[in-house]
Amino acid sequence: MRKPPLxxxxxxxxxxxxxxxxxxxxxxxxxxxxxxxxxxxxxxREVARIVLHIDPEREPDRARNAYLSHLKRAKWATEQGRFLRGAGSN
Incomplete structure (x- = not known):
């Protein structure tokens, strides 16, 4: 994996x-x-604003949905070390 953007x-x-x-x-x-x-x-809401760059005051549904979907993916991706094994791993 190459170095990810910050x-x-x-x-x-x-x-x-x-x-x-x-x-x-x-x-x-x-x-x-x-x-x-x-x-x-x-x-x-603070996380959506700072981490996801989505204003929860202006776009509450979009911010909440993006937050929940990315948090779910983050949890999935770290289960059993998926990032350690690399892309294409199941």
């Missing part, structure tokens, strides 16, 4: 593929930040 923009929804995607590789830092924020009890 603060990339995100899609409205994270991938749902059963294998890691290029998008996942590019958003490993985003996923890490989401997981850390959740573990610290951060408000999802």
């Amino acid at each position: 603060d990339p923009d995100v899609a409205d929804a994270a991938p749902t593929d059963q294998a890691l995607t290029v998008y996942d590789e590019e958003h490993v830092v985003t996923y890490t930040r989401l997981l850390q924020a959740e573990s610290e009890g951060a408000d999802w």
